[in-house]
Amino acid sequence: KVDSRPWVDQDLQDDTEHAQREDGREGDDWVDSSEKQDIPHVPYSATRYPEETMVERSKEFYSLLNQRRTVRRISPEPVPREVIDTVIRTAGTAPSGAHTEPWTFVVVSDPEIKHQIRQIVEEEEEVNYRQRMGDKWVKDLAKFRTNWIKDYLDVAPYLILIFKQTYGILANNKKKTHYYNEISVSIACGILLAALQNVGLVTVTSTPLNCGPQLRLLLKRPTNEKLLMLLPVGYPAADATVPQLKRKPLEDIVVHI
Numbered sequence: 001k002v003d004s005r006p007w008v009d010q011d012l013q014d015d016t017e018h019a020q021r022e023d024g025r026e027g028d029d030w031v032d033s034s035e036k037q038d039i040p041h042v043p044y045s046a047t048r049y050p051e052e053t054m055v056e057r058s059k060e061f062y063s064l065l066n067q068r069r070t071v072r073r074i075s076p077e078p079v080p081r082e083v084i085d086t087v088i089r090t091a092g093t094a095p096s097g098a099h100t101e102p103w104t105f106v107v108v109s110d111p112e113i114k115h116q117i118r119q120i121v122e123e124e125e126e127v128n129y130r131q132r133m134g135d136k137w138v139k140d141l142a143k144f145r146t147n148w149i150k151d152y153l154d155v156a157p158y159l160i161l162i163f164k165q166t167y168g169i170l171a172n173n174k175k176k177t178h179y180y181n182e183i184s185v186s187i188a189c190g191i192l193l194a195a196l197q198n199v200g201l202v203t204v205t206s207t208p209l210n211c212g213p214q215l216r217l218l219l220k221r222p223t224n225e226k227l228l229m230l231l232p233v234g235y236p237a238a239d240a241t242v243p244q245l246k247r248k249p250l251e252d253i254v255v256h257i
């Protein structure tokens with residue numbers, strides 16, 4: 001059977017809907033909202049900049065992020081652990097459905113585990129490229145010179161695997177609904193990419209197709225967690241190259257009404 005959307009990961013469906021029974025009430029194993037407590041609301045104010053400063057800052061931030069590129073040749077040079085901790089803290093500032101913070105960032109630096117990850121990903125990606133993706137998809141990717149061999153999984157000093165928690169598990173073993181968990185974690189991933197760019201590190205936004213369950217087991221993550229993204233992180237290799245791509249101009253991506 002030919003799937004018309006082969007990039008949709010088998011394991012990556014959003015099971016937020018499992019939180020509710022058909023009658024709209026929560027099942028016994030789900031936390032009752034009446035158990036939740038009220039929290040105080042406190043004043044908020046944002047830093048206010050003069051307009052010229054806003055223009056300048058907007059351009060500077062654009063320039064920084066416009067230099068971000070996917071880099072597939074990563075240097076083995078060590079990266080300070082404190083930097084990794086802080087970029088992940090930064091990613092964890094993302095907004096999330098009902099402030100459920102439905103993310104787990106698994107940071108792998110152990111060479112043995114990195115290699116096991118590589119073996120799982122390469123084995124699965126070979127099937128992806130040879131069978132699942134189909135000729136059209138493989139042709140569409142040719143100009144990026146990608147294939148199923150992923151050296152960066154051994155070489156990069158850190159692999160960050162980002163899992164979405166499809167529901168939460170409370171101390172009393174009750175389940176908690178994680179509203180909009182996929183988009184919440186996707187936003188966190190975007191912030192993580194920006195934070196990495198900000199410190200001069202590079203990555204590949206990889207979404208290893210159909211590797212989720214095996215990697216989840218390898219990393220001993222619970223069944224409520226599903227792999228959303230795998231980011232090898234490090235400095236770019238001295239001989240790294242990137243395809244010469246152009247970004248769409250503003251006029252092609254914005255509509256003012």
Ligand code: IYR
Pocket residue numbers: 125141144146147148206207208209
């Ligand atoms: N997941 C594969 C294939 C791949 C797919 C897309 I769409 C890309 O932009 C790049 C690669 C891989 O990582 O090689």
